[in-house]
Amino acid sequence: MENAKKNMKFSTHSVSNENREGLKAWLNPFGYGWERVSYWLQRLTGVFLLIYFVGHVIETSSIIGGPDVWNSMLQLTQTPAGHLFLILVIGTSTFHSANGIRLIFTHLGKGLGEPGRPDYPYSPSSLNYRQKSGIWVALILAAFAMLFGVQVLFGKG
Amino acid sequence: MKIHYVTGVCALFVVAIHIIMRLIMPFSASLTYNNVIGNYHNIFYALLLEIILVLIAVHGFNGLRIILLELRQNRTWEKYVSYGTIIASIAIIAFGTRTIIFANGLEL
Amino acid sequence: MSFGTSVRGDFVMAAKTVTLRIYRTIGKMKGTSNYDEFEVPIQRWTTVLDGLLYAKSYLDSSIGIRYSCRMASCGSCGMKINGTPRLACYTKFSELNTSLIICEPLGNFPIIRDLVTDFSQFFKHHKNLEPYIQNKSADIDNKKDLSWFRQTPEDVDKYLQFSYCIKCGLCYSACPSVATDSKFPGPQALAQEYRYFSDSRDDASKKRLNLVDTNHGIWRCHFAGSCSKVCPKGVDPALGIQLMRGHLMKFSKSSMKKAKLEFIHSDDYSGTDG
Numbered sequence: 001m002e003n004a005k006k007n008m009k010f011s012t013h014s015v016s017n018e019n020r021e022g023l024k025a026w027l028n029p030f031g032y033g034w035e036r037v038s039y040w041l042q043r044l045t046g047v048f049l050l051i052y053f054v055g056h057v058i059e060t061s062s063i064i065g066g067p068d069v070w071n072s073m074l075q076l077t078q079t080p081a082g083h084l085f086l087i088l089v090i091g092t093s094t095f096h097s098a099n100g101i102r103l104i105f106t107h108l109g110k111g112l113g114e115p116g117r118p119d120y121p122y123s124p125s126s127l128n129y130r131q132k133s134g135i136w137v138a139l140i141l142a143a144f145a146m147l148f149g150v151q152v153l154f155g156k157g
Numbered sequence: 158m159k160i161h162y163v164t165g166v167c168a169l170f171v172v173a174i175h176i177i178m179r180l181i182m183p184f185s186a187s188l189t190y191n192n193v194i195g196n197y198h199n200i201f202y203a204l205l206l207e208i209i210l211v212l213i214a215v216h217g218f219n220g221l222r223i224i225l226l227e228l229r230q231n232r233t234w235e236k237y238v239s240y241g242t243i244i245a246s247i248a249i250i251a252f253g254t255r256t257i258i259f260a261n262g263l264e265l
Numbered sequence: 266m267s268f269g270t271s272v273r274g275d276f277v278m279a280a281k282t283v284t285l286r287i288y289r290t291i292g293k294m295k296g297t298s299n300y301d302e303f304e305v306p307i308q309r310w311t312t313v314l315d316g317l318l319y320a321k322s323y324l325d326s327s328i329g330i331r332y333s334c335r336m337a338s339c340g341s342c343g344m345k346i347n348g349t350p351r352l353a354c355y356t357k358f359s360e361l362n363t364s365l366i367i368c369e370p371l372g373n374f375p376i377i378r379d380l381v382t383d384f385s386q387f388f389k390h391h392k393n394l395e396p397y398i399q400n401k402s403a404d405i406d407n408k409k410d411l412s413w414f415r416q417t418p419e420d421v422d423k424y425l426q427f428s429y430c431i432k433c434g435l436c437y438s439a440c441p442s443v444a445t446d447s448k449f450p451g452p453q454a455l456a457q458e459y460r461y462f463s464d465s466r467d468d469a470s471k472k473r474l475n476l477v478d479t480n481h482g483i484w485r486c487h488f489a490g491s492c493s494k495v496c497p498k499g500v501d502p503a504l505g506i507q508l509m510r511g512h513l514m515k516f517s518k519s520s521m522k523k524a525k526l527e528f529i530h531s532d533d534y535s536g537t538d539g
Contacts, residue, residue, distance in 0.1 A: 017447050018376075019372065019374060019382075021373055021441075022444055022445055025372070025441040025444030025445070032490070032491040032494050032495070034490075035489055035491070035494075035503075036489045036494075039441065039490075040489075049217065050217035050220065053214075057253045058252070060256060061255070061256040063193060064259045067190040067191075071190065093172075101166075103487075104162050104166065107162070107507060107510055108510070108516040109508040109509075109517050113504065115427065115504060115505070115508070116422060117422065118500070123499075124493035124499065124501040124504065125504055126503040126504035127494065131490075153184070158484040159514065223484075226481075227445050227449075228446075229445075230446060230447050230448045230481065235480070
């Protein structure tokens with residue numbers, strides 16, 4: 001008891017990051033439902049697309065070098081791995097866009113329902129089926145976009 | 158965050174146009190040197206690319222800034238993250254603009 | 266036959282037992298944590314708190330655990346049960362459907378001992394957002410005039426849900442933004458801010474919006490929905506935060522009708538009293 005009291009005093013004086021879950025919390029999407037998965041995917045796709053964007057700006061700068069440099073750059077994505085990377089870009093950008101639109105609406109407080117009188121068993125109105133189906137639609141759209149990408153990129157070859 | 162929503166929605170539209178330009182003809186044909194350089198010579202397409210460049214750079218690096226700001230809470234870190242992402246987005250915009258200007262004026 | 270043995274006898278008669286794996290520490294020393302396992306008899310209605318108290322009573326009296334009401338209204342016994350923040354008194358073994366129950370202290374809170382966590386920072390965030398009704402027209406200082414507010418049931422419905430918060434810290438523990446950002450007030454504090462913001466008796470709306478409109482304020486919420494998922498009282502903090510953000514971006518109209526303040530002169534009041 002004495003010890004606990006002393007510890008309590010100690011921790012009020014330090015701004016503590018102790019026992020915070022840290023990066024592990026946002027890197028693990030499981031256990032909290034679809035919204036947590038959407039949060040996780042939105043961030044990962046965002047980081048991935050930023051990397052792609054920087055790479056895209058750098059690779060397209062080869063257009064200045066003339067046809068030869070441009071064509072040798074194009075060879076980079078003419079491999080199966082390059083195709084897969086492009087398909088991933090298509091899928092992630094579709095998901096990031098569709099889910100992003102949903103998130104803008106929710107962040108503006110739309111589509112979440114109204115506060116009311118909660119009754120047991122509680123089902124939070126902000127985690128309603130409109131939100132969940134928004135996430136599912138984004139995932140399905142991304143899957144279709146990737147299928148389209150497969151058709152375009154692998155169909156000819 | 159407001160800037161994030163605005164650039165996000167705007168980028169969505171211009172990127173859609175950018176992708177449609179690649180899809181109105183067979184994909185591999187659209188990427189030949191002559192076609193692409195022809196695109197760059199069209200002043201409207203060049204402008205579109207410039208707008209995309211700015212919007213995505215701001216949106217992307219602001220997103221990165223948000224992720225990084227949440228990781229640590231002290232003044233130095235916040236300063237480094239904010240200035241770092243601003244400099245990075247300016248650098249990528251400058252680099253992309255250089256490509257657009259050179260490609261646009263290459264055979265004028 | 267004493268009462269104690271008869272209670273124990275009932276437990277022994279129970280058909281099933283489960284294994285409770287409890288996180289143990291020695292003070293705050295790093296690297297001293299380990300897990301202790303206890304066999305606990307259960308009935309259909311046995312809660313995790315009952316199981317923990319059984320272990321504390323009969324198996325190891327040194328288990329550190331904080332609890333009070335045993336009926337989900339004090340918010341003391343929040344802990345991570347099988348990886349999810351839950352109230353121990355509000356979780357039955359039968360709904361967990363496993364024979365191994367892992368009890369750990371809440372994440373994002375400093376550990377004091379075993380399952381007991383330090384809430385001082387959590388409450389500090391709560392206090393920083395001024396969770397009380399502020400109204401300049403109410404005569405609080407002089408108390409010369411008695412006054413009251415009239416609210417319709419519709420006015421009450423706007424904030425009632427958020428006022429059910431018991432400060433158990435489950436949302437704070439579940440939030441992925443809190444996990445890395447120590448300056449972020451967390452879902453609980455922000456939802457309480459909206460509770461007072463949407464209360465028609467409160468007239469400090471502008472101040473409240475400014476309080477949360479900071480670098481580490483309301484913008485650090487990304488609607489992962491985990492807070493609402495784990496809330497044991499149906500408070501739905503995520504809803505409050507998003508609604509508040511709608512007001513902050515002037516997307517939702519804040520044409521909130523203010524409750525009417527009615528004054529009674531103290532003379533009149535004493536007159537009716539006498």
